Amino acid sequence: MEHLIHVFSSPLRDPDRGTVHIAEAWGTRRGDGHWEGWLRFISTDGDVLKTDRETTQSNLEALTYWATGLEPVYLEGALRRVMPRNDGRNA
Numbered sequence: 001m002e003h004l005i006h007v008f009s010s011p012l013r014d015p016d017r018g019t020v021h022i023a024e025a026w027g028t029r030r031g032d033g034h035w036e037g038w039l040r041f042i043s044t045d046g047d048v049l050k051t052d053r054e055t056t057q058s059n060l061e062a063l064t065y066w067a068t069g070l071e072p073v074y075l076e077g078a079l080r081r082v083m084p085r086n087d088g089r090n091a
Contacts, residue, residue: 002028003060005037006067012041012079020044023075025067027060035063039078049082 008023021041029035035057041049057063 002026005064008070008075010072012072012075014079014083016083019047021049021079023079025063025070026050027057027063027067029060030056034058035060037063037066039075041079041082049079051078051082054078 003026005025005027008025012021012023013019014021021043024040024042025037026040027035027037036053037055037057038053039051043049055063055066057066
């Protein structure tokens with residue numbers, strides 16, 4: 001089951017399109033007890049972009065620590081990676 005880990009308070013703006021996104025950290029517990037984490041970006045028009053796995057942590061507390069320590073520059077890079085490119089392919 002997917003769990004919302006953290007909602008980031010500062011919105012991110014796509015510099016090419018001007019679209020504003022809210023970033024969220026999500027996670028799920030694996031069968032071996034470790035947790036995988038990824039990011040979701042929700043635009044003001046309702047589009048949702050999701051990264052592949054960004055991290056694997058030993059427990060939920062470690063995943064939460066990872067998420068709450070992410071800096072805006074990391075989130076900006078992750079958003080750029082999942083934004084559709086002008087040629088229709090993902091970055």
